[in-house]
Amino acid sequence: DAGVIQSPRHEVTEMGQEVTLRCKPISGHNSLFWYRQTMMRGLELLIYFNNNVPIDDSGMPEDRFSAKMPNASFSTLKIQPSEPRDSAVYFCASSFWGSSYNEQFFGPGTRLTVL
Amino acid sequence: GESVGLHLPTLSVQEGDNSIINCAYSNSASDYFIWYKQESGKGPQFIIDIRSNMDKRQGQRVTVLLNKTVKHLSLQIAATQPGDSAVYFCAENYGQNFVFGPGTRLSVLP
Numbered sequence A: 001d002a003g004v005i006q007s008p009r010h011e012v013t014e015m016g017q018e019v020t021l022r023c024k025p026i027s028g029h030n031s032l033f034w035y036r037q038t039m040m041r042g043l044e045l046l047i048y049f050n051n052n053v054p055i056d057d058s059g060m061p062e063d064r065f066s067a068k069m070p071n072a073s074f075s076t077l078k079i080q081p082s083e084p085r086d087s088a089v090y091f092c093a094s095s096f097w098g099s100s101y102n103e104q105f106f107g108p109g110t111r112l113t114v115l
Numbered sequence B: 001g002e003s004v005g006l007h008l009p010t011l012s013v014q015e016g017d018n019s020i021i022n023c024a025y026s027n028s029a030s031d032y033f034i035w036y037k038q039e040s041g042k043g044p045q046f047i048i049d050i051r052s053n054m055d056k057r058q059g060q061r062v063t064v065l066l067n068k069t070v071k072h073l074s075l076q077i078a079a080t081q082p083g084d085s086a087v088y089f090c091a092e093n094y095g096q097n098f099v100f101g102p103g104t105r106l107s108v109l110p
Helices: none
Strands: A005-007 A010-013 A019-024 A031-038 A042-050 A053-056 A065-071 A074-079 A088-095 A110-114 B010-014 B019-024 B032-038 B045-051 B056-058 B062-067 B072-077 B086-094 B097-100 B104-109
Touching (some): A019 A110, A042 A065, A042 A074, A042 B097, A053 A065, A074 A088, B010 B019, B019 B104, B045 B056, B045 B062, B045 B072, B072 B086
Antiparallel strands (some): A019 A074, A065 A074, B032 B045, B056 B062, B062 B072, B086 B097
16 A cells, blocks of 8 residues: 555745645545644644545634545645745645544645745 | 744653653543654654553553543653654544644654
């Protein structure tokens, strides 16, 4: 199994531009999580999906952020327009909800820099 | 103004010694806990987990202890090695949500 796949690994963009981060969860997993990690705030949960349905998006900072999961094997996190304070590492994680243990498997992350 | 970063607690141990990393969790309803290891430039990686009906669980060179009375979790690493240098996070799970602690940086001295 390739694990959770994220793309791109690095993204540098200018303020005001749209940014799209992509995630492919582990096959068979039914839950997907988006996290943001910064030095200021540590690891924060932004949103999670269960069976492709958004369950809790209370961690999404503001309307500039949106996430979709059109099918079980793909999710996107979009920032429009991007701002310098959005610079962070964004992680996607997946898990199988319903088993005895709910371990989350993390992807390698996307390092976003907004200039 | 000057920004203030998240100052991680740091634990420095001599190679070969045992390490103990502590974590306080917040929700008494949490029923599942995980320790993650995060190396520089990588995503968090599962180390060991424990359910709330247990107070101790052992893995290879690692032991997790859970004290529900004081909502405290600890990770013990035996015979700490240079490869153990990383940031360690505890995470508590209730419902389908995971809440991560701020992390502890473990530095292994030669």
